[in-house]
Amino acid sequence: MNAVNPILPTHHPDAGHLIDYAAGSLAEPVAMLVACHLTFCPLCREEVTRMEAVGGALFETVDPIAVSDDVKDKLFASLDLDPEDLPAPAVPEVMAEDGPLPLPLAAMIGKPLDQLKYKKFGSMKEILLDKREDQYRSKLMSIDPGAVMAWHTHTGEELSLVLSGGFTDGDQHFVRGDVAIAGPEENHSPVADDDGECLILAVLDAPLKLTGTFGRLLNPFLKY
Amino acid sequence: MDRSCYSWQNTPRDRCDPSQQNAISMQIHGQNLPNPSDDPKIMSELMTAVAEKQDKQAFAVLFDVLAPRISGYLMRLGAKPPAVDDLVQDVMLTVWRRASQFNPDKASVATWVFTIARNRRIDVFRRESRPAPDPHDPSLIPEPEVTAEAKVATAEQGKILREAIAGLPVEQADLLHRAYFEDKSHSAIAAETNLPLGTIKSRLRLAMVKLRNQLEYMA
Numbered sequence: 001m002n003a004v005n006p007i008l009p010t011h012h013p014d015a016g017h018l019i020d021y022a023a024g025s026l027a028e029p030v031a032m033l034v035a036c037h038l039t040f041c042p043l044c045r046e047e048v049t050r051m052e053a054v055g056g057a058l059f060e061t062v063d064p065i066a067v068s069d070d071v072k073d074k075l076f077a078s079l080d081l082d083p084e085d086l087p088a089p090a091v092p093e094v095m096a097e098d099g100p101l102p103l104p105l106a107a108m109i110g111k112p113l114d115q116l117k118y119k120k121f122g123s124m125k126e127i128l129l130d131k132r133e134d135q136y137r138s139k140l141m142s143i144d145p146g147a148v149m150a151w152h153t154h155t156g157e158e159l160s161l162v163l164s165g166g167f168t169d170g171d172q173h174f175v176r177g178d179v180a181i182a183g184p185e186e187n188h189s190p191v192a193d194d195d196g197e198c199l200i201l202a203v204l205d206a207p208l209k210l211t212g213t214f215g216r217l218l219n220p221f222l223k224y
Numbered sequence: 225m226d227r228s229c230y231s232w233q234n235t236p237r238d239r240c241d242p243s244q245q246n247a248i249s250m251q252i253h254g255q256n257l258p259n260p261s262d263d264p265k266i267m268s269e270l271m272t273a274v275a276e277k278q279d280k281q282a283f284a285v286l287f288d289v290l291a292p293r294i295s296g297y298l299m300r301l302g303a304k305p306p307a308v309d310d311l312v313q314d315v316m317l318t319v320w321r322r323a324s325q326f327n328p329d330k331a332s333v334a335t336w337v338f339t340i341a342r343n344r345r346i347d348v349f350r351r352e353s354r355p356a357p358d359p360h361d362p363s364l365i366p367e368p369e370v371t372a373e374a375k376v377a378t379a380e381q382g383k384i385l386r387e388a389i390a391g392l393p394v395e396q397a398d399l400l401h402r403a404y405f406e407d408k409s410h411s412a413i414a415a416e417t418n419l420p421l422g423t424i425k426s427r428l429r430l431a432m433v434k435l436r437n438q439l440e441y442m443a
Contacts (some may be wrong), residue, residue, distance in 0.1 A: 006365045008365065008368075014410070014425055014429070015408075015425060015428050015429035015432055016409075016410035016421075016424065016425040016429075019400075019403050019410065019432065020409045020410055023403045023404040024340070024342040024343070024346050024354065024407070025403065025404075025406070025407050025408055025409050025412075026409055027409065028352045028353070028354075028355070030409075031354060031355050031442045035355035035356050035357050036355075036357075038356075038357040039305075039357040039358070039361050039363050039365070040363070040364075040365050040366050042365060042366065042367040042368065045357065045367075047432075048368070049330070049331070050432070050436060050439070051432065052331065052335055052338065052339055053245065053331065053332070053335050053378075053381050053382070053385060054336045054385055054389070054432075054435060055338045055339070055342070055401070055404050056331065056332055056334040056335025056336070056337075056339075056382060056385075057334070057335075057381075057382050057385035057389060058333075058338075058389065058400070058401065058404050058405070059293060059297055059334050059337070059338040059341075060293070060334045060382055060386065061386060061389075062293050062296040062297050062300065062405075063296050063328040064293050064296050065292055065295040065296040065299055065308075065426070066291030066292050067291050067292065067308070067309050067312050068305075068306075068309050070386070071291065071309050071312055072284075072287055072291070072314060073315050074282070075313050075316055075317060075320075077304070078286075078317060079283075079317075079320055081278065082244065083321055085378050093362075099363055099365070100362060100363050101359075102358075102361060102363050102364075103358040103361040103363070104355040104356065105359065106355070114328075131344065141387050151250070157411070157421075177365070182324065183421075191354075194337070202274065207417050
């Protein structure tokens with residue numbers, strides 16, 4: 001990778017995700033993925049800055065609602081107090097083959113990748129990072145070089161951010177920093193690049209549905 | 225400009241009546257200035273006075289303009305009194321403490337305060353933190369060097385954007401308001417409005433493209 005001309009991502013979250021992120025309505029697992037992509041993507045950072053400016057413009061049109069008189073008094077009484085600033089905890093560097101993980105994710109993981117307890121499924125191993133009652137699952141997936149993922153589709157939306165290595169899906173190639181978005185209309189079987197492990201942060205908002213021959217037998221959603 | 229010479233004068237008004245907010249006036253050398261909330265440049269200068277000199281009079285004017293809007297924003301998101309008052313105080317205290325981080329070249333005061341209010345309400349309502357890229361992250365890919373392009377000054381952007389938003393087709397403007405003022409992702413909005421997710425995504429994208437074009441056109 002050329003330090004003067006770093007490779008910029010060519011696959012990005014879509015406008016819906018970025019607006020939700022700028023507006024503050026994005027669920028934390030998805031926001032984490034977006035924040036990591038933003039670490040790699042100055043174009044999307046600029047887009048989010050514009051979207052925040054839209055937020056500021058809308059903020060200026062909000063009907064103002066007066067606050068109680070004592071808010072100002074209490075506030076001004078506290079201005080001279082020294083804030084109890086705790087030093088920020090040191091974020092460990094978490095290294096992958098292609099480079100360190102973005103800091104927000106490194107802070108969440110908190111230890112080197114080879115110390116994580118993965119669950120192994122054939123040529124892939126994964127670790128659940130975040131699981132929400134309502135919807136989202138967030139996983140770190142490590143796929144062996146050249147491995148083929150079983151054909152599958154999605155009942156909801158799946159976002160995959162490549163952290164290291166790469167994979168091909170149809171005619172598109174995804175590498176570090178790229179975000180792949182897959183939904184119910186995609187039925188695919190991505191293939192990991194064969195020159196190294198493919199490390200992905202995946203956020204799903206509903207379970208995968210296996211669609212290959214074996215997959216259909218295992219599919220919990222099909223009733224016979 | 226010597227800030228110590230201006231005095232803030234609160235004309236008598238009913239504090240419970242939002243329409244009286246515009247009665248705030250500023251006097252400098254005995255002359256009335258226009259309503260600071262109408263002039264983002266003045267807001268910027270006030271914030272800079274707070275950042276550079278911890279100017280409490282400037283901060284008092286900022287409070288009178290910003291606090292009711294922060295309150296309005298939080299209440300649209302479902303916050304109730306007295307929690308709202310605590311949050312407003314909290315946000316304004318953050319504004320005071322972080323005033324030196326305000327960069328008028330990067331954002332207007334309204335935008336900067338919006339982001340502080342947004343982050344605080346995520347903290348408090350959802351008890352989550354908002355992950356953000358770290359500017360000192362060694363993995364951060366920096367902005368490419370570009371030749372200086374004509375850019376609308378951030379102070380003017382607010383007015384251009386407000387007019388552009390008012391000019392959007394109603395279905396796009398409605399979506400934007402929902403996206404920013406309801407704590408719902410675009411997929412939740414799709415579910416609620418019974419519109420296909422793709423339709424919501426493309427309307428939001430079209431709205432943003434229009435707004436960006438408007439900014440570039442004015443540059």
